[in-house]
Amino acid sequence: MENELLEDLVVIFTLAVAMVVALRRVGVPSIAGFIIAGVIVGPNVLGIVDDVHEVEVLAEVGVALLLFGIGLELSLERMRRLWRLILAGGALQVFSTIAVVGAILRASGFYFSTAVFFGCVIAISSTAVVLSALRTRGDIDAPHGRLTLGILIFQDLCVVPMILMVPLVAGAAPPGALAIAVLKSAAVLVAVLIGARFLAPRLLAFVAHTRQRDVFVLSMFLICIGTAWLVSAAGVSLALGAFLAGLVVADSEYRHQALSDLIPFREMFASLFFVSVGMLLDPRSIAGQALPIFGLLAVIVSGKAMLATFASLALKLPLRVSMLAGLALAQVGEFSFVLLSAGRGAMTLPQPFTDNLAVAIVVSMLITPLIITVSPSVTAGMGRSPVLTRRLGVRTPADRPRDASPMQGHVIIAGYGLNGRELARSLEDCGIPYIIVDINPENVRGALERAEPAYFGDVTSSEVLESLGAAHARELVLVINDVDATIRAIRAAKRLAPELPIFARVFYAAEIERVIRAGATEVVAAELEAAVEVTHRILERCKVRSDTIAAQMDGIREHREEEFNGER
Structure with a gap:
């Protein structure tokens, strides 16, 4: 079993390195190379890696380290300055997307509950893909980067209520269950922030006095993975838990050492996340349903980009900044698969549409780095109205x-x-x-x-x-x-x-x-x-x-x- 996993990792990293190097020569971002490598080695093409679950477990570690590192690059103080973007911008983007998608699907003959459910699925963007692409370009601290980050944080906060809402919409949960679950999740997040705020600095101070770098690195992993696990066990997004842990450490004097020690591990494990996304894609599905899939993809990407842009403009932000954020948020994210899984277990979903949507989601994540790369040129000259x-x-x-x-x-x-x-x-x-x-x-x-x-x-x-x-x-x-x-x-x-x-x-x-x-x-x-x-x-x-x-x-x-x- 262990040898099989090692063989899979050797194949994955070999092909990933080759794809990234080849694609970078023609200006394609590395994230796209990892996803394409996943498509090739996955069970739907060559089938070299047939146990996707093993890779997904390591990929979860990558997501945690990726978001922990992004939290380290920010801080709680800087996040407090983003509260308006998080609450107002995030709420406008999420609820407008749910409303518009729900209205379109309801008019197309979907049941109201199903239409609202798919609105929630499409409203969520990919925190890992977007922030990784922005970090590669050095845009996280740019105006559109801060706006995008604020909206993504709100989306992550919405994932748990959305999952809990599925049985309510399907009529399988008692009234009031959603409110109780949301309050529980909020209490967990507050407890984690307070606990980490007081415990993390003391742990790091104790470890720093040992002057042993390996112990310091292990402590960073403990804070990152431990916080993510605790928050995930309480039903909240694992990525959000890791991000909060990073924010807490960012306010300490150990921030820069932690970041430098974790970068190699972060890049390695995060690449596995993008490979695992590629493994979900079946090229045969695209070949058989190309027109509906790419039609759905075009509607989702253009629609989400416009809605996110309008949400940002409502906050009186510049047009170009709003458009850059809108284009960055145009894809559908990995947590939408969690929502789809919950929906399949609680209600009857239209199979052809659901399958096509799943493929469109993966493709939208694949093209996101390219969209973010070309978006400055696309939006050049905007904001002169x-x-x-x-x-x-x-x-x-x-x-x-x-x-x-x-x-x-x-x-x-x-x-x-x-x-x-x-x-x-x-x-x-x-x-x-x-x-x-x-x-x-x-x-x-x-x-x-x-x-x-x-x-x-x-x-x-x-x-x-x-x-x-x-x-x-x-x-x-x-x-x-x-x-x-x-x-x-x-x-x-x-x-x-x-x-x-x-x-x-x-x-x-x-x-x-x-x-x-x-x-x-x-x-x-x-x-x-x-x-x-x-x-x-x-x-x-x-x-x-x-x-x-x-x-x-x-x-x-x-x-x-x-x-x-x-x-x-």
């Missing part, structure tokens, strides 16, 4: 009075986050004229409250740049959190004003080359500047002479410049 900006209560560059004097010699600041605010303050103190543009209406309203010359707009638009006087500006400063948008803004500015100096900030040193090639005059990487600042302060504390420190700082930048030139 005058009707939308009026509804958001902000002004655009086009709203400047026609008799206003033309802007010249000014600095255009794109992005009014911390960097943008501090730059604006310094320019004001130095008497240098500037103008601010941001695609986040809340940032624009905050700037207007400070009497700043701020406008709502997409800096990747040539029309917006022209309205901001880019042709006569002294400098364009791009301090936005999306490197793809930064590159599009540079290209738009160069088309309008080829001689305009452009300063860009990126987060990672690896992104500098792309931005320079796009036409930026100067690029600063937050990662590199942090390394310079850390080195500077440590050398100062070590009483190193100032001229030696300056030479070391120059050396760090020169070393990075040599690496950059070598890579080119």
Whole structure:
């Protein structure tokens, strides 16, 4: 038995590595490679791995580690700032999807209970697939990444009530059972959060004092898998339990060590989850029912994308951010199979539709990484609607009075986050004229409250740049959190004003080359500047002479410049 499992794992990892390497050469994300590998080795194609259950057990560990790692990258404090997106955005997306799907199926002749049930199935997206794809692109902390995360958390919270609702809808459970179960689940989550909040730091402090790395790694596994198991045993989503455990550890001083120790295990086990998803797909089913399956897939993906976009717009979020989140949430998730299983046991479901839906769900998860990869290009230039900006209560560059004097010699600041605010303050103190543009209406309203010359707009638009006087500006400063948008803004500015100096900030040193090639005059990487600042302060504390420190700082930048030139 053990040898069979090892043989299966060898085959899975061999084919997965080959598929990922081959597909990456043509720009296909690695998640899609894992799913395709699962299709090939699974029982429906080559049949090399016939015991899918063994792989699924390891895959559950992968899901737990994946969500635990994502929780580590966030924190409870940051999650508290997402409460509006979680509650309002999540509720709007889930309930609007249930209502629309239910209404369509009811009009198509389905029973009311069956229509509502399928609405619940389709409303859930794949937390593991979406967050993995966003993490690969570095988009989890982008505005659309935070919005997507908030909605996914609400969906995970809804899984248990939905499962408990199945016998109620089917008439097989007493009234009030759902409310009791929901209260029980909420109590379990609160108890886990409180317990982990007090127990996890003490356990980690005790383990850290032993100075044994292997014990620390095992403790991380214990917190992750243990919390996930406890929450799952109480009927709540295993993934949500692991995510909460990660959030708790993220607020401790052991966050970075935990993340670095778990990354290799997380990637290995998480790949098994995506392989197990591929094993569920039967290509013969697609061949026999291609038209209804792909028709259903198209309706689900486009419908969910639109509903999630409208839900986000209802929160007065920018159109492009809303569309990016909508496209990321367009698939149906793995927990929908749990719902389908519960539904089959409690009510009579139409067999052909249910089978086609199951295949469409797997295919929707397969194409999700591709959708997320191309979505920035698809949504480029969105968010310029005058009707939308009026509804958001902000002004655009086009709203400047026609008799206003033309802007010249000014600095255009794109992005009014911390960097943008501090730059604006310094320019004001130095008497240098500037103008601010941001695609986040809340940032624009905050700037207007400070009497700043701020406008709502997409800096990747040539029309917006022209309205901001880019042709006569002294400098364009791009301090936005999306490197793809930064590159599009540079290209738009160069088309309008080829001689305009452009300063860009990126987060990672690896992104500098792309931005320079796009036409930026100067690029600063937050990662590199942090390394310079850390080195500077440590050398100062070590009483190193100032001229030696300056030479070391120059050396760090020169070393990075040599690496950059070598890579080119």
